[in-house]
Amino acid sequence: MKAIILAGGRGTRLAALRSDIPKALVPAAGKPVLARQLEMLRREGIRDVTLVCGHLAQQIRDYCGDGEAFGVRIGYCTEAQPLGTAGALFHLDLREDFLLLNGDLVFDVDLGSMRDFHTRSRALATLFAHPSTHPSDSTWIGADAAGRVSAFCRADERPAFAHNLSNAGIAILSPELLRRCTPRVPMDLDRDVLRPNVDSGRIFAYRSYEYVKDMGTPQRLCEVERDLAQGIPERRQKKRPHAAVFLDRDGTLNVFKGYISEPDAIELIDGAAHAVRRINEKGYLAVLATNQPVVARGACSPEMLDRIHCRLEALLGEEGAYLDGVYFCPHHPDKGFAGENPLYKTDCDCRKPKPGMLLRAAKELNIDLSASYMVGDAQTDVQTARNAGCRPVLLTENADEPVPDGTQVFANLLRFADSL
Ligand SMILES: [Mg+2]
Ligand SMILES: [Zn+2]
Structure with a gap:
């Protein structure tokens, strides 16, 4: 050629x-x-x-x-x-x-x-x-x-x-x-x-x-020179296993508002875009991994969920931050509710704390799970990290929150990103 x-x-x-x-x-x-x-x-x-x-x-x-x-x-x-x-x-x-x-x-x-x-x-x-x-x-x-x-x-x-x-x-x-x-x-x-x-x-x-x-x-030009000095171009080669930061969505990137079923409800937590940008700049893959049973409940179509994620990407993009992958679980195992979408009422292998989303991302993006983090605001996220063999990070400001062994704790995503 x-x-x-x-x-x-x-x-x-x-x-x-x-x-x-x-x-x-x-x-x-x-x-x-x-x-x-x-x-x-x-x-x-x-x-x-x-x-x-x-x-x-x-x-x-x-x-x-x-x-x-x-x-x-x-x-x-x-x-x-x-x-x-x-x-x-x-x-x-x-x-x-x-x-x-x-x-x-x-x-x-x-x-x-x-x-x-x-x-x-x-x-x-x-x-x-x-x-x-x-x-x-x-x-x-x-x-x-x-x-x-x-x-x-x-x-x-x-x-x-x-x-x-x-x-x-x-x-x-x-x-x-x-x-x-x-x-x-x-x-x-x-x-x-x-x-x-x-x-x-x-x-x-x-x-x-x-x-x-x-x-x-x-x-x-300044950014390119910084990246070259840190060896980022080589680190992002396909053939190399990558370290990733898996990110929970609600309560981690965007303000927790219960079930979110429309794009305007996405409101970034202060500092979250900055944090993702840090993750990007430090050569980690930033990968969203979120449970969205709102789809199985019938309260949000898969197309609307896609729009919600477009909105999330746009808000991050305004601050120069981006996601390398978007993974979501639209399922829920419990059937029999009015309005539910039966297609997604299934006992899947991707609903956190099951590791399915992380395992799939690892395969598709060549991620080394043992060098990666799963960051979230819930115990489910910590358990997901353990089930997938990556490092758990719990975001909480509550001093009484139980912290399982081997879990790093930060007040918010930016504090975590600064620690990388
Ligand atoms: Mg959460
Ligand atoms: Zn699932």
């Missing part, structure tokens, strides 16, 4: 730091982001790279040369005038599926797995997708459980209830996708290539918690 890197970025938002060099050559922790990208591509077995340059192109040529120093072969496509994010693709002889990469990303991704997904899905385009720490200026993706994209839009066009999922700037595209488009100048990848083809049903989102972050603003 060939890679095309869009390295023509002017770095307007970084200009306060460096206006004399192109964005792709701005150093992140002492090394230009483009050098990091070339090294990553080589690690992933990609040898053929085309750099699309515009602004300050000569500096990029001088720095990268023919690529030999990076163990790759580099060709150049220099735009005399900006052709847009997809314009150059129509000037290259592309006969096979190729990787398209924004030039301002620091990433550590198993591209072979992404390509396997792309091939299996028979996709025209596969977009690396993840929750955004800045959803208000990220391209939003709506996708089903298989990853099939149903909507793709700017943040301000998002539906009212949307999961936090956004386009990270790494895609695998097929030449067939380009043939379906009418070239124009400028040609925007999102607006002119991807969106018009969503209805084909062959645009896919590849969800992953692997590390991808742009350093396009001074603040994000």
Whole structure:
């Protein structure tokens, strides 16, 4: 697979730091982001790279040369005038599926797995997708459980209830996708290539918690440098077992109000979003694990529960925090009540304190349970932690609350997150 890197970025938002060099050559922790990208591509077995340059192109040529120093072969496509994010693709002889990469990303991704997904899905385009720490200026993706994209839009066009999922700037595209488009100048990848083809049903989102972050603003560059210093990109590799923080919902993230059956009832506890952000930043996976028998009672449909979780994700997103996984148990074992939903009246294996949700998450997200925490405000959460083989954390301010052996106690989620 060939890679095309869009390295023509002017770095307007970084200009306060460096206006004399192109964005792709701005150093992140002492090394230009483009050098990091070339090294990553080589690690992933990609040898053929085309750099699309515009602004300050000569500096990029001088720095990268023919690529030999990076163990790759580099060709150049220099735009005399900006052709847009997809314009150059129509000037290259592309006969096979190729990787398209924004030039301002620091990433550590198993591209072979992404390509396997792309091939299996028979996709025209596969977009690396993840929750955004800045959803208000990220391209939003709506996708089903298989990853099939149903909507793709700017943040301000998002539906009212949307999961936090956004386009990270790494895609695998097929030449067939380009043939379906009418070239124009400028040609925007999102607006002119991807969106018009969503209805084909062959645009896919590849969800992953692997590390991808742009350093396009001074603040994000700072975050990338902090992450590199802490080894976060490596820690988020797929092949590594991950430490997770499993989070109870009601009374842990949001204010306890009994059964919650509509999105507006979600009100974050003070400091909870900040705490989740800390968990994110420290390299733990943040995974929701909540009992919601309200579904079995018939007081809330599965669709409404999904909206409630969209609301929760949106509130967290406003403070730069996100969940890597959302697991819920909609069941309850006791039958025979008026209005109940018999589909969910079952003695399942996921209702806490049973460990089913945690075991499933561990399998799907490659989590090392013994290195993980289950945090909640109830004894059930402590018992769940023990049943799943992870570390119990009880949130309580009540000095009389019994504390089982081996349980850590904190007044609230933020105190716990600070202790990590
Ligand atoms: Mg609770
Ligand atoms: Zn269940």
